[in-house]
Amino acid sequence: AQKITQTQPGMFVQEKEAVTLDCTYDTSDQSYGLFWYKQPSSGEMIFLIYQGSYDEQNATEGRYSLNFQKARKSANLVISASQLGDSAMYFCAMREGYSTLTFGKGTMLLVSP
Amino acid sequence: SAVISQKPSRDICQRGTSLTIQCQVDSQVTMMFWYRQQPGQSLTLIATANQGSEATYESGFVIDKFPISRPNLTFSTLTVSNMSPEDSSIYLCSTRGSDYTFGSGTRLTVV
Numbered sequence: 001a002q003k004i005t006q007t008q009p010g011m012f013v014q015e016k017e018a019v020t021l022d023c024t025y026d027t028s029d030q031s032y033g034l035f036w037y038k039q040p041s042s043g044e045m046i047f048l049i050y051q052g053s054y055d056e057q058n059a060t061e062g063r064y065s066l067n068f069q070k071a072r073k074s075a076n077l078v079i080s081a082s083q084l085g086d087s088a089m090y091f092c093a094m095r096e097g098y099s100t101l102t103f104g105k106g107t108m109l110l111v112s113p
Numbered sequence: 114s115a116v117i118s119q120k121p122s123r124d125i126c127q128r129g130t131s132l133t134i135q136c137q138v139d140s141q142v143t144m145m146f147w148y149r150q151q152p153g154q155s156l157t158l159i160a161t162a163n164q165g166s167e168a169t170y171e172s173g174f175v176i177d178k179f180p181i182s183r184p185n186l187t188f189s190t191l192t193v194s195n196m197s198p199e200d201s202s203i204y205l206c207s208t209r210g211s212d213y214t215f216g217s218g219t220r221l222t223v224v
Binding site: 035037042043044045047050091093095100101103104105106 | 114146150154155156158161203205207209212213214215216217218220
């Protein structure tokens, strides 16, 4: 079974609107971490936001927020007030215990004027 | 977070040759990770590199094809050996701190 599932291969949003990128995960560990990364066409991986499994509040970083629903095992990324520069590939990833990251297949976000 | 300098940023190589990718970290880190991202795909872990010991390779990756060096706590190299067009990918190094920081990636094309 896949550890990280991103069901949206592509998403379109108009500039200044909000968009939600879906991510569900599968783990039996009690301690884990969830990450979102942005990958522009240049190929670099840019860290956006982190949510720990014991964090009671949803993580926020500027225009990024993580809608963490533990019981449903979902960790959706919400981008508010989309900008043209947000067009990129977005990856959800999970760390179980102290292991490495496991990545989802990614969602391509296109922001139109 | 650590800052990683990765070189080269891109290269076009002939099949049968080898390419060495370097990652320099601005602070000492225990573990470094090497990933491959094939075109249109997600990231796949190649190996974990600890200083002073041999790298630990994931299933499907072998040391003869992807030798890794980790001479100190701030530096690591990955060599892609005897390249074929199937090795055309983005290769990324990473470290683990409060978050997982990545180098800027090496876009490799094998012709």
